[in-house]
Amino acid sequence: MNNAGGRRRPPTIHDVAREAGVSRGTVSRVLNGGHYVSPPALEAVNAAIRKTGYVVNRHARSLITGRSDSVGFLLTEPQERFFEDPNFNVLLRGCTQALAAHDIPLLLMLAGTEDERRRIKRFITAGHLDGVLLVTSHSADPVAEELHKAGVPVVQCGKPMRSGSKVSYVAADDRDGARDMVRHLLSLGRRRIGIVTGPLDSPGGVDRLAGYKEVLAEAGVGIDERLVVSGDYSRAAGEAGAERLLAQAPDLDAVFVASDLMALGALTALRRAGRRIPEDVAVGGFDDSIAATEATPPLTTIRQPYDRISAEMVRVLLAQLGGEDPAAVILPTELVRREST
Amino acid sequence: MNNAGGRRRPPTIHDVAREAGVSRGTVSRVLNGGHYVSPPALEAVNAAIRKTGYVVNRHARSLITGRSDSVGFLLTEPQERFFEDPNFNVLLRGCTQALAAHDIPLLLMLAGTEDERRRIKRFITAGHLDGVLLVTSHSADPVAEELHKAGVPVVQCGKPMRSGSKVSYVAADDRDGARDMVRHLLSLGRRRIGIVTGPLDSPGGVDRLAGYKEVLAEAGVGIDERLVVSGDYSRAAGEAGAERLLAQAPDLDAVFVASDLMALGALTALRRAGRRIPEDVAVGGFDDSIAATEATPPLTTIRQPYDRISAEMVRVLLAQLGGEDPAAVILPTELVRREST
DNA sequence: GACCGTTCTGGGATCGTGCACAGAAAAGTC
């Protein structure tokens, strides 16, 4: 068994066939489900596989089947922000593990520059991948639509902006999450509730704002546009947003910030203005990333089920590879109470 | 050019040959470097490639060459900690981009459970990968050695524990970084300098401690074992470590904490004990992760050049694929002064 | 026994490349 220094030629299906005393065809059938194989042949082949340590050559298989049995995980701009977002890690890990359970390798592709985008699109449309899991914070990104048009199965993380799109997606229920948070703030007796929204050219930004307005209207609390500002999910934007709110509506007693990272910035700004959290101003975040638990005080937030999102993305993609139609999945969120409210 | 709804058969080398009026062999030669091809033939082939939109079928190529032209990025346990470490992201992104420049896809493999480890080892040794970039916080991990013995080119991130190993690695100069930090603390007039080391079964832990002791000895400051405690790089360990130091040596005036994450915990513990940072106790970290800049006060730390580390890992691996011998690369660190010292 | 349908098996064709080889064409040498 000494094999140091170089790789030996791996056993092929032919070696297994010879060892088992059957033909290649029979071995191939065993490998692909075992239909139309007699019990003794099945056992002989399995024994031969164990004995030889045979592993299928995926390249040879792909060449004839036309499938690659691998999936791409595509992250499009803006990398800096997203890549440092802990939520991204959870997604990537979840997808990798869900695919591993099906023995499907994941190819990581980062499209930062325009040049990289072209390269990657070329790679994908060349048929090197069976499907693509797409993550982009900018949901207006046309790449999902382009790949879909080229016949490549795609599942996007987060709702796409264009509503007519037939691209599969998996997302958390932004609107409902926002409703829960605002109801929670109302239940604490707060009435001057500000909001720092996400970018309003993305469904995440729009839907969370819609939920906010909906609940306030329901409760008979009027909507004061001075209580509404927007940011881009970054920490700095949260800080600036809170400052703007304080200037426009100094009497606010709560803020719903549309991401935990922005909430961190908001905490800084509010504290600097001398407001106590949560006594003077209650602060609610969105995401439930680790940032939320490590903040001081720990953030009340809306949990996005990233582990389930990744699992669903893989499930939907594999279903599509199996011939099913594109699907949209919306997963429920959950209010997580901590000390900031 | 309408191709909605399904993939069309991609053009093959044969289509290109027919289009260019040459044979398959000539096209193949153009694809692989263009040697022994006449100028007119070269141009005709290139034109045909552009016209047909031809992209090489990697599976067919791999089948005949025996190479896969793809590389694995393997992360072994313990995932939870490492995966949430922002440094990991920087490594992963750096490797992906460096490989993309050579048109080499990266396959992400996470080995959490023992079952996953077996699966992945099987996958790799089956020849589905040309080489492996290995990241593990536990440097005693035998997987590097195993893969190496199986003839798979490996480059490890961080120095391996076993010194006799012939596995390539790329690491920052831990010892020198520690020396710089301790010299810096000495230059501030501090003499009672504590240390929270990393795990002492890893070179990172051992070497940083060695640097610490070396500089103190050089400076004629004795080594007080009450000033030395160790942790596991986690935030909680930093907090506990600082508490132990405060109990064992209440007169300390500086702490060198062997990771930024631990330093965050140490800040909490020191502040709770009423020590002002940096007036009473100066705190130095290690890594220069984003945690360092976001801490209050921002941490003085030793910068590990993760972007260069990832680039070197890829360079060394590709060199090895090209037939060169395994290599060890140690990169210089840099002191980053901020407000915690 | 003749016939049928189902289960099971083996071998040839095939996927799209790279490589070895043979031979043509061009270039250099005496």
Added chain:
DNA sequence: GACTTTTCTGTGCACGATCCCAGAACGGTC
């Protein structure tokens, strides 16, 4: 011009699997 060397080209084969098809083996029915 005859010869060698170098450059250039096309063809057959191989890589390792799946797929298809023909036909054998089996069991049941009339």
